[in-house]
Amino acid sequence: MIYIYESHMGGLYAGDYELSYEQRYCDICNDSDCFMGRANDEKELLDLLKVFSEDYDDEYIEYFFNETCERYFKNET
Numbered sequence: 001m002i003y004i005y006e007s008h009m010g011g012l013y014a015g016d017y018e019l020s021y022e023q024r025y026c027d028i029c030n031d032s033d034c035f036m037g038r039a040n041d042e043k044e045l046l047d048l049l050k051v052f053s054e055d056y057d058d059e060y061i062e063y064f065f066n067e068t069c070e071r072y073f074k075n076e077t
Contacts, residue, residue, distance in 0.1 A: 001016075001038050001039070001040050002014045002015065002016055002038065002039050002068065002072045003015050003016070003017065003019070003035065003037075003038050004035075004036045004037050004038065004045075004048055005024065005033045005034060005035055005036060006033060006036050007033050008031040008032055008033050008034070011060075012036070012052065012056070012064050013033075014068045014071075014072065016072065018035070018038075019033075019035070036048065036052075037051075041073060042065075042069050042073050045065060045068060045069065046065060049061050049064070049065055
């Protein structure tokens with residue numbers, strides 16, 4: 001399972017464990033990253049990324065999807 005976040009500075013990132021609010025909080029600007037959801041496989045990731053289709057351009061979503069799948073799902077059968 002991977003966890004998807006939207007950075008308070010812009011952009012998406014993924015991790016293999018859930019971050020606490022304190023880990024996502026920025027002391028400098030008093031803002032925090034937003035937890036967007038979790039995915040167990042490529043299909044769930046793609047479904048989750050459809051939510052961001054209006055916030056990010058298609059090229060960014062495609063790049064994020066490909067990079068995330070390569071990093072987290074490449075060894076799954």
